[in-house]
Amino acid sequence: MQRQSTVPEAPGPSLINVVVAGATGWVGSALVPAILAAPDLTLVGAVARRHAGQDVGTALGGSPVGVTVVPTVPEALAMADVLVEFTSATSVQGHVLAALDRGVHVVVGSSGLDPADDPRLDAHARERGLGVVVAGNFSLVATLAKRLALIAAAEMPGWEVVDYAAAAKPDAPSGTACEWAAALGAVHSQAAAVPVSAVVGHPQARGATIAGVQVHSVRVPGYVLSTALLAGAGDERLTIRYDAGQSPAPYLTGTLHAIRRVTSLRGLVRGLEQVWP
Numbered sequence: 001m002q003r004q005s006t007v008p009e010a011p012g013p014s015l016i017n018v019v020v021a022g023a024t025g026w027v028g029s030a031l032v033p034a035i036l037a038a039p040d041l042t043l044v045g046a047v048a049r050r051h052a053g054q055d056v057g058t059a060l061g062g063s064p065v066g067v068t069v070v071p072t073v074p075e076a077l078a079m080a081d082v083l084v085e086f087t088s089a090t091s092v093q094g095h096v097l098a099a100l101d102r103g104v105h106v107v108v109g110s111s112g113l114d115p116a117d118d119p120r121l122d123a124h125a126r127e128r129g130l131g132v133v134v135a136g137n138f139s140l141v142a143t144l145a146k147r148l149a150l151i152a153a154a155e156m157p158g159w160e161v162v163d164y165a166a167a168a169k170p171d172a173p174s175g176t177a178c179e180w181a182a183a184l185g186a187v188h189s190q191a192a193a194v195p196v197s198a199v200v201g202h203p204q205a206r207g208a209t210i211a212g213v214q215v216h217s218v219r220v221p222g223y224v225l226s227t228a229l230l231a232g233a234g235d236e237r238l239t240i241r242y243d244a245g246q247s248p249a250p251y252l253t254g255t256l257h258a259i260r261r262v263t264s265l266r267g268l269v270r271g272l273e274q275v276w277p
């Protein structure tokens, strides 16, 4: 993938001290062992509320690893170079600010950071000489799908984004869909045949308008996460769709890569493609 960022870089440390917020969650419980197994990363903190006070290794059903789970992010940051954020859409912003205020770089996996807030967070990070990598999806395949969607959108006159996830997902659209919309909206503007404001019936059925792109969120049992670009031109249609599986494994390589890159960044970048490879 081509790197599009203009964010300045500085040399990072060779051994990186990492705190995982959301260490006992679906992603966090896979990320903790991956960090423990990485020779250049040291797990120095783990955050989650219900398992607070337990060793994180024990909390995940294994042997103790010498890191106690604490219930809040500030309590975990004393020795940290990087905070990795996989908690929830409601808590992510406070955690990012807490880390930046304590001189800690941040890798954000949680959905819920509005791309419209990126310039403010970018300035906040630059003032402190820190890096932030935000990616709605750390999967390399999802990142490839986004790249293909951008290529298609540049060639097609009209397109919309459909975001599928499990019924219980609390936020909408997904972080992946928000990022697709933000990137697609910069490709070219589309003149709607019928503006949303002029729709007869229920204009909400046309979805949310994000960065000028219509995004439709479907929340149905049985889905994990799928993101699709539906494009049309004349009498032809093209669909580019990413489908996540049941395991968090696809997100690990990209997250570990972002941890290694963020210490040398200054400011915020959004999208794994900004730091991959």
Ligand SMILES: NC(=O)c1ccc[n+]([C@@H]2O[C@H](COP(=O)([O-])OP(=O)(O)OC[C@H]3O[C@@H](n4cnc5c(N)ncnc54)[C@H](OP(=O)(O)O)[C@@H]3O)[C@@H](O)[C@H]2O)c1
Pocket: 021, 022, 023, 024, 025, 026, 027, 028, 047, 048, 049, 050, 051, 071, 072, 073, 086, 087, 088, 089, 091, 108, 109, 110, 111, 112, 135, 136, 137, 138, 139, 175, 251
């Ligand atoms: N970027 C990506 O590639 C990617 C991939 C998958 C998921 N995600 C996003 O990542 C986030 C986490 O997903 P998940 O499926 O792992 O969620 P999850 O299974 O619900 O896990 C959330 C974790 O965060 C902890 N937590 C939640 N709120 C907290 C708070 N206020 N303070 C401290 N700890 C808190 C939870 O433990 P307690 O409840 O005990 O505190 C748990 O350890 C979601 O926003 C999801 O959409 C991103």
